[in-house]
Structures are given as structure tokens and as C-alpha cells.
Amino acid sequence: MRNFTLITALLLCSLSWISVSASESHTVEVQSGGDVSLMCSNISSTPTQTEWFRVINRTKTSCVSSMYGSDSEASYCDGFQNGFEMSSNISTIFLNITRVNSSDSGLYFCGCNKINHTVLVNATYLQVQGVSESDIGVDSNTEKGSDGMTNVMYVILGVLTVFLTIVIIVLTVKNRKLQTGTADL
Template structure:
């Protein structure tokens, strides 16, 4: 069972989830990631985005009361990093210039009777950078060099064998001419 499903099952068993619309968003480091949450209420509701830290502790990121008002960041959330916006049907959590530490399980929901009620869960997967490390580049260069050396040797051996064949042919012709 994946981390996302295990966590959702755990939260469901604790009675924290009423409806789970789970999805995965994959991005490269440095890109922006936008997570979506359906606006589940036809009247203004205090909607909260939070993130599961260390697989057990939900931490508040930002909240919004309705789409006409600005969002409020929770303690410790950097304004340059997070942008929460809303329209009538969707609440958007934009995470700017993601890095590997932003990977994790994000939840959208609201609080009732002191407990969070999850509406959507999204696993944000920040893929590792595809830049080449120095040892890979050195190994690749060495492989190409050795391949060129092998090809050069093959041509040299073929040329040597061709030279030997011509020498034998010339020697045989001289013997033939001497014998005739």
C-alpha cells in the first residue's frame, strides 16, 4: 500500500476524513506547483490547507474564509513561498519554486469540533534533479574514449591483415614467376 493510501486510511480510521479525493502532482525542482481543492460548501467556510509532517503531524499552511477575501498564512509559512487563492468552485494552493523538502502529503479541509475534516488530499512529488554528477560524467567520457580506442585498433588490425595478405600475394607471384 502506498504512503498516500496508508496515511489516508489512518486518518479515515481516526475519523478525520469525510471524503478523500486523492491525487499526485509531480514537478521538477524550481518549478511552481498548484494543488487544487474543490470548494465543498455553498456558503462561506473557513477552508484550511495543511501538510502532513513526519507521517503523523498535520501542520497548517494557509487558510481562507471565502473567495472574496484574502488568505491568511499560518505561523511559519513564508509569504514568498505560498499563495492561496479561490474562486467559487476551487481553492488553489500555489507553492513557488519547489524543492525536495516540499515533497509530501497535502490536505485541504476544515475544522469541526476541534478535528480536521479532509476534503482533498494531494501527494506532491518533487522529482530529483536530472543533472549529471561528476563521477557519471567521468565514467561516460572514459567509456566513449575506450570505445574509440577499440574501433581504432580494429581498423589497424584489419589494415595489418590486409597488408599481410598483399605481402603473401606478392611473394607467391614472385615464386610463380621464378618457377615459370
């Protein structure tokens, strides 16, 4: 019984770690005013509609660009016509951003249409470092808010892991007492 309890506790701790790891996105850092290329795997073996999205204010998803296959011209959504260039080859879908500024910071998703459903391939958090002249007056609280939210998630998962470990220990002790009481009869 002791081995079962230890294995269960270790499994719960490792599941908490896995869920935190899986929820994190790849981060790309770039200096303000520089250029960056975001990439994701092209999971379709045939020409399909591919798209880039961006999360705004941690709640609203906005279209950045889309294209059909690697030979077509990309179309850009409102607000993303200047400085953004989408391209694709057989294995990779690119989103090139020139002269980035802090307003370009955020979580970008790449996806494609498979069997009439959009499949999100991966997420990339773009973190713009430094301040350029074009950044003056731009609010950079989005970046700080994202880091704060991640820290809150770590604390919640840590507390939950400790709580579940305590519950397992208490239940193990109660079970052992019941087994000992039954053996004495």
C-alpha cells in the same frame, strides 16, 4: 453453500482492494525549481473557513494557510509565508507553490469548516523530482519513506487477504463434512 463461500471470498478480496484504493491519495509530480498548483473541491455553498494542511514526518499535521470565503486574504502559518499562495473561487480551493524544492514534498490536505467541524475534502501527495541548487543538503528520506510504507501496506493487505481466503476454505470444508455426516444419519 458453494456459491455463498465463493461470493464471500470474492467480497473479501474486493473489500481489501477497495480499502487500498481509498487510502491512496492523488499524486502531483513537479520538477524542482518549478511551480505547482494544488487543488481541491470547495464543498461549501456559503463563505466558510477553508484551510490547507501538510503532514510532516508522517505523524505531525502542520497548518499551511487558511482563509475565509473566496474574497478574503489568506493567512499563512509559520514556515509557509514565502512561495505559498492560497486562493479560492466558488468551486475550487487552490494552493500555489512557487520554486518548489524537495522540502516541499509531502502530503497536503484541504479542508473547510462545516457546522463547527473541519471536513477534509481530499489529499494530494506532492512529489518533487530532481535536485536544484536550493535542495543541496536537504534530506529527501521523507519521499522514500512514504513509498516504503505504501509497499508495506500492500504486503500486509495481501497477506491478510490470503489468510482470510484460507480460513474461508477451511471453514467451508469443515461445514461440508458436518453436513455430509448429518445427512448420513
